[in-house]
Amino acid sequence: MARDLDPIWKALADPSRRAILDRLRDGPRTTGELSERFEFSRFAVMKHLRVLERAGLVIVRRRGRERWNYLNPVPIQMIVERWITPYASMWARDLLDLKRVVERREEARKARKAGDSRETGTRV
Amino acid sequence: MTAEKLEHVFEIRIRGSIQAVWDEITKRGAVQRPLMDTVLVTDLKPGSPFKYLSPNHKYCLVHGKVLEVDPPRRLVHTYQFTISHDPPSRVTWELDQIGDEVRVRLMHDQFETPTKTFKQVKGGWAGILQSLKLWIETGDIAFTTKLQYAMFKPMMPFLPKQCREMART
Numbered sequence: 420m421a422r423d424l425d426p427i428w429k430a431l432a433d434p435s436r437r438a439i440l441d442r443l444r445d446g447p448r449t450t451g452e453l454s455e456r457f458e459f460s461r462f463a464v465m466k467h468l469r470v471l472e473r474a475g476l477v478i479v480r481r482r483g484r485e486r487w488n489y490l491n492p493v494p495i496q497m498i499v500e501r502w503i504t505p506y507a508s509m510w511a512r513d514l515l516d517l518k519r520v521v522e523r524r525e526e527a528r529k530a531r532k533a534g535d536s537r538e539t540g541t542r543v
Numbered sequence: 544m545t546a547e548k549l550e551h552v553f554e555i556r557i558r559g560s561i562q563a564v565w566d567e568i569t570k571r572g573a574v575q576r577p578l579m580d581t582v583l584v585t586d587l588k589p590g591s592p593f594k595y596l597s598p599n600h601k602y603c604l605v606h607g608k609v610l611e612v613d614p615p616r617r618l619v620h621t622y623q624f625t626i627s628h629d630p631p632s633r634v635t636w637e638l639d640q641i642g643d644e645v646r647v648r649l650m651h652d653q654f655e656t657p658t659k660t661f662k663q664v665k666g667g668w669a670g671i672l673q674s675l676k677l678w679i680e681t682g683d684i685a686f687t688t689k690l691q692y693a694m695f696k697p698m699m700p701f702l703p704k705q706c707r708e709m710a711r712t
Contacts, residue, residue, distance in 0.1 A: 423556075447548050478552045478648070489552040496669040500685055518693065 424501060427494045430474035435459065436467045440476060443490035450486045550652035551665055555672040557647060559679045561640040564647060565615030567679065568636060574598050576684050577674035579667075580692045581605070585620075587612050593620040596710050602702050603709035607631060622651070622660075625706045629658040645679075647672060 430436055435457070442448060442456060450468060454461040468488060471477035478489040557564060567575065571583050581595035587609060595605040607621035608631075616638050621631040633653040639646040649668055654661045674684045 447550070447552075475554060475556070478554050480552065487548070489550075491552065491554050492665065492669040493553050493555045493672050496666075496673050500673060500687070503687070518697075522697070 424494075424498060426474040427476065427498060430470050430476055433467070433470075435463075436471055439464070439467055439471065440490060443477065443488060447480075447487045447489040450488060453488065549654040549657060549661060550650065551661075551668065553649045553651075553668050553672055555647050555676050556641075556644045557676045557679050558644055561615045561638050561645050563679055564638055564645045564675070567675065568618065569614070577678045578671055579604070579695075585609055587618075594709070597699055601710055602699055602706040604706065606709055607634075622664075624660055624663075625709050626703060627658075627660060629660040630655065632660060647675065 431440075438457065439453060442453060448456075450461070450465060453468070454464040457464060468477060468479070472479055475491055475494045478491050480487045480489065567577070569583070569587060571585065574580050574582055578595065580598050581604060582598060582600060583594070584596055584600075585591055585593040589609050589611060591609045593607045593609045594603050596603055603625045606623055606625050609620050610633070611617060611619035618636040620634055622634045623629065623631045631653075632651060635650040635652075637648040637650070639648075649672060651664055651668060670688065674688050677684050
């Protein structure tokens with residue numbers, strides 16, 4: 420799975436492409452709209468969009484004559500997963516242990532409570 | 544300035560067969576590990592209910608109606624978090640076999656306003672698709688995902704009563 424990430428890193432290495440992704444964060448934009456927002460030419464925007472599309476970071480859908488560009492958050496999620504998981508697992512294990520301790524205590528408390536109510540039940 | 548488009552599109556490529564991916568996303572009666580450990584309840588006929596229940600079948604987490612089923616390529620259904628009062632939106636799964644990979648495209652649209660659901664599903668689907676890839680390719684999901692499921696479990700009894708009611712009907 421690590422090799423799947425190569426085109427994503429390459430696409431993200433360029434600041435203009437990261438700026439385009441930032442622009443798409445709030446919702447899809449047409450290619451025309453994107454070229455208006457940026458200093459660089461429409462040709463340059465299209466070239467960047469192609470790289471982003473190949474990396475799976477941008478999805479293009481055509482509506483009539485317009486090209487709508489959507490940010491695909493999945494590859495970024497994959498990077499997070501690839502880099503965070505090994506570190507997260509360390510404290511995650513501690514948290515799971517804590518959860519088990521708390522649950523065991525809670526069960527013990529419930530069992531005690533159930534026992535109490537049965538006792539009062541027999542008295543009545 | 545074009546009006547904001549309130550729709551999400553997600554895409555992931557999974558090494559495997561389209562049938563394997565289809566079988567997983569339409570699996571019923573047992574938990575779908577990648578899909579937040581939910582149990583899908585539906586007969587997959589257009590117009591029929593479509594629900595994602597908790598693993599113990601006690602709580603309905605998402606409900607909707609089947610709109611379109613075209614195995615193993617296309618599944619369309621409406622989508623509403625049972626916990627919220629946001630109006631229904633629409634989910635479209637599109638699968639395509641491209642060589643030894645399956646291109647999974649998921650569209651979530653038909654939001655009239657930027658509801659809480661609209662904001663919440665963005666990260667949700669990204670995680671689910673990533674888990675689906677891991678599940679099909681390796682037979683397991685990430686440790687952090689399992690942790691997330693484990694954290695959610697003790698909170699289920701605190702879900703509002705419509706989640707219980709919707710699970711029964």
